[in-house]
Amino acid sequence: MATIKDVAKEAGVSVATASRVINKAPHTSQTAITAVNAAMEKLGYRPNANARALVSKTTNTIGVLVNDVSAPFFGAMVKAIDGVANENGKQLLIGNGYHDADKERKAIELLINSRCESLVIHSKGLSNEELVNFAKEVPGLVVMNRIIPEIAERCIALDNHRGSYMATENLIRHGHKHIGYICSSHDIEDADARRAGYLQALEDNGLTASANYIEYGEPVEEGGEYAMTNMLAKNLPITAIAAYNDYMAAGCLSVLHENNIKTPEQISVIGFDDGQIARYVHPKLTTVRYPIHLMAEQAAKLALQLAAKEPVEPHTRIYVPTLVRRMSVQNCPAN
Incomplete structure (x- = not known):
């Protein structure tokens, strides 16, 4: 597997210059950009995501915790978040928690260790206290389908x-x-x-x-x-x-x-x-x-705003359910 040293050698530039090109740093000559990109393509080099994150301070990813991504409800939630991610040039990292405190904790820690600045968390196993502590660590953390008083302005839920x-x-x-x-x-x-x-x-x-x-x-x-x-x-x-x-x-x-x-x-x-x-x-x-699609979109947008330290409205976002009438209900047969 090719390394950045191999790319620099092939392009005829220093490792520092190759690094600046890979991380899209400013003040890099077009000649160096062309040479390094050609070397990367020739050698099949793929930049190390973690190394790039250390330089750029972000991985351009949104972390998502769900109960079980194979369940249709959570599939709809992830799809809505992914739509917002695509609009903002982000990718998703997804963890399954299965409503189990230990699994949820490990999944969130993995997302944080993967340098996700924005997190959308659907947690039922962890205590309010633990989620508040995670929220203190990650300013871009938003909680779905749950109201936690200490971080109510970062919660989105249904009544x-x-x-x-x-x-x-x-x-x-x-x-x-x-x-x-x-x-x-x-x-x-x-x-x-x-x-x-x-x-x-x-x-x-x-x-x-x-x-x-x-x-x-x-x-x-x-x-x-x-x-x-x-x-x-x-x-x-x-x-x-x-x-x-x-x-x-x-x-x-x-x-x-x-x-x-x-x-x-x-x-x-x-x-x-x-x-x-x-x-x-x-x-x-x-x-x-x-309205899971609408709520998940709102959660993703809020997480991105918080991570970017943009001003947000300081209130809990509680959505109201609506009745959908179809064919499975009719008047009581005794009437």
Whole structure:
């Protein structure tokens, strides 16, 4: 593998001159630039990114931490951030945290050690204190889908409680009084807030909230199937289901179909997120839109602004969910 010394020798210049050309330093002659570039091409030389970062004080990268990049929700988040990165001549470095504190910590440390000046962090495993400490170390760090009071102006989140309240109230307005809830089994704020929104909507509308009407599973299709199977086994007089997300709702729909229970004629179902799957299940899923693309773009832009020490508005950015009406909810059959 060619070194910078090989390039300098081939170009007939000093190592210092070759270094200035590679790092695009000012006050370098066009003759030297032409000679060094030709030598690099001939020898197949690739500049060392870490060495260049030491000179330029940046790697032109945005670091991103997600739960699992293979999940469609986080894929959409990364795609939106990548769009902002491309517009600003940046590349992405991505770490998976899997909602595990140790994995999240190691991923963030790797991103920092890779000299990422801008970080967009989706962390559910680390404590507020640890994230605040990371934020002190990296001025361009922004937290997604979480509010931390000490760094609230660097947080971007959705009002999960309001979204779940909205979903449950939509079912109530269609005359449903016996509404089950399929909840994520993950011990994270999102699950707590969405379950609380469901319970609050029942209470505000004079309906009894019972733990017997709540089932838990992994926040994927299989988790929805598992939770809905357990719900049916209880033989409750349920006429509607609110689900933690669209994937659990899809699993719920599958179990209802397998048991010859028609949706929405017998049981209405509402999801959360408005992911792609919501438009392709049958019936098309009524759901609550999580504007992840818009939020991720805002997070990336904010991270770049903070890293560049540009002025930003000092307030928490909380997005409001909206209802998306499709075909999986209708009036309660008893009405």
